[in-house]
Amino acid sequence: KQEVTQIPAALSVPEGENLVLNCSxxxxxxxxxxxxRQDPGKGLTSLLLIQSSQREQTSGRLNASLDKSSGRSTxxxxxxxxxxxxxYLCAVRPNGxxxxxxxxxxxxxxx
Amino acid sequence: xxxxxQTPSHQVTQMGQEVxxxxxxxxxxxxxYWYRQILGQKVEFLVSFYNNEISEKSEIFxxxxxxxxPDGSNFTLKIRSTKLEDSAMYFCASSxxxxxxxxxxFGPGTRLLVL
Numbered sequence: 001k002q003e004v005t006q007i008p009a010a011l012s013v014p015e016g017e018n019l020v021l022n023c024s025x026x027x028x029x030x031x032x033x034x035x036x037r038q039d040p041g042k043g044l045t046s047l048l049l050i051q052s053s054q055r056e057q058t059s060g061r062l063n064a065s066l067d068k069s070s071g072r073s074t075x076x077x078x079x080x081x082x083x084x085x086x087x088y089l090c091a092v093r094p095n096g097x098x099x100x101x102x103x104x105x106x107x108x109x110x111x
Numbered sequence: 112x113x114x115x116x117q118t119p120s121h122q123v124t125q126m127g128q129e130v131x132x133x134x135x136x137x138x139x140x141x142x143x144y145w146y147r148q149i150l151g152q153k154v155e156f157l158v159s160f161y162n163n164e165i166s167e168k169s170e171i172f173x174x175x176x177x178x179x180x181p182d183g184s185n186f187t188l189k190i191r192s193t194k195l196e197d198s199a200m201y202f203c204a205s206s207x208x209x210x211x212x213x214x215x216x217f218g219p220g221t222r223l224l225v226l
Contacts, residue, residue, distance in 0.1 A: 032211045093211075097166065097209055098159060
């Protein structure tokens with residue numbers, strides 16, 4: 001059974017810092033991995049999707065990498081801003097069409 | 112930009128009552144999903160739906176749950192007899208296809224509280 005773990009559970013950084021969020025999964029047989037952002041009491045906003053054949057994806061200040069063989073992904077946020085404060089969720093699609101989510105990393109960027 | 116919408120945003124119901132949660136997926140999408148998130152817990156998959164049939168469901172999706180696409184735009188989740196433990200945020204999602212490049216787009220959620 002696929003399990004997704006995210007470290008750290010929470011992170012507080014000063015504005016302007018670069019930071020890395022980690023995601024690990026137990027079964028390397030995945031179709032893709034998605035990173036989402038969730039604001040308190042809100043829905044999930046897709047940030048980046050990495051297909052199993054890809055190593056990384058970039059969107060603006062965000063860069064996500066995937067090492068499928070070791071079951072790891074990282075989300076790198078450059079020059080963090082207070083508006084980046086949210087919960088970041090990692091989800092893998094193991095087979096079929098469901099997503100399996102991690103518990104998330106709560107990020108707070110202090111101004 | 113097209114988005115998934117859900118109604119209502121909040122619903123309070125008494126234990127044992129039936130509830131119907133509604134979703135309007137993105138118009139050209141063919142695959143529809145329901146997930147739920149109990150407060151403080153992970154987002155969990157409930158069911159996926161394609162071509163008017165359930166394509167996959169989780170252990171959570173028991174006989175108390177059903178899904179339907181009653182018309183060309185709506186996708187609903189019905190809980191027949193709600194329990195206290197059904198209290199959660201319910202998210203609808205949709206995707207255009209099943210290729211590995213396909214993103215699932217999520218709606219804003221319906222917060223269900225069962226008293």
